Amino acid sequence: MEERIDYLVRWLQDKVEEAGADGALVGISGGIDSAVVSYLVKKAFPDQSLGVLLPINKKMEEQTDALAVVEGADLDYIGINLTDAYETTYKAVKGQIEEKGDWKDDKSQLGGANLKARLRMSTLYAVGNNYNYLVVGTDNAAEDYTGYFTKYGDGGVDLVPLINLRKEEVREMAGALDVPSSIIEKKPSAELWEGQTDEDELGMSYDTIDAYLRGEKIDPEDEKKLKDRHEQTAHKRQIPAGPEEYRGD
């Protein structure tokens, strides 16, 4: 695992140098994926890195796991509370659509949730612009395969160092990096709404997804669910589709 960590650290350094950037930043939620990326970013750029804490409908002091990551990784950080920005944008969008009589309640939970992820993305780029840092994402192999991320939200980043790591490998790397065990052990959650967990929403465990990604046989129903998700989310892993060049009739 030490060698794999060194490999990712060197890769981050190479990509930042190629881009002519001065360092890198990462949004820190208090979950394991962003914890691992935080420790990697700190190793790659000890004095040119930043963690960004972006609570929505929570206070900065309540980000206890994210603050533990910052402390554990000894990472410089900045906290920006996005509650007002989120509430203002959400209310404005909802208000205008309601006035047209078009508001759909069943769509509002996910639309609002994705808005949170996209506000965070915009904020990370605004901070990155100031420092000339690249934005490092936290997507792992399981999230990438299933498309379990918000398009242009947490999926809108410059570099994705964990993209080939299954969740079990992220856990193993977290252990090797000395990420606090409470963070390694807690249930993965996007925390986009109260009580949300990845495994409930995906309808299966990360262990099952990891087994599938290892090439093992899994329950045929789960296999079908995974393949369907992968196909339905193909657009998220591609650049936006455009038509072939017009060549006349």
Ligand SMILES: Nc1ncnc2c1ncn2[C@@H]1O[C@H](COP(=O)(O)OP(=O)(O)OC[C@H]2O[C@@H]([n+]3cccc(C(=O)O)c3)[C@H](O)[C@@H]2O)[C@@H](O)[C@H]1O
């Ligand atoms: N075929 C197609 N070709 C081109 N574009 C297509 C498309 N189908 C949908 N779209 C577009 O994609 C949109 C749907 O994609 P998207 O906006 O991403 O939304 P969607 O996939 O519906 O939701 C995002 C999922 O990711 C989860 N998530 C989000 C953020 C963080 C985390 C986490 O683990 O922390 C998890 C979240 O809980 C939810 O399950 C549609 O509204 C439409 O604009």
Ligand SMILES: Nc1ncnc2c1ncn2[C@@H]1O[C@H](COP(=O)(O)OP(=O)(O)OP(=O)(O)O)[C@@H](O)[C@H]1O
């Ligand atoms: N409150 C937040 N502040 C800053 N960044 C955030 C916040 N919430 C989410 N993010 C960003 O969105 C990413 C996607 O969240 P995701 O839940 O997939 O990862 P995680 O929380 O690090 O790990 P886990 O999947 O185990 O919960 C985070 O890794 C982080 O970069």
Ligand SMILES: [Mg+2]
């Ligand atoms: Mg999380």
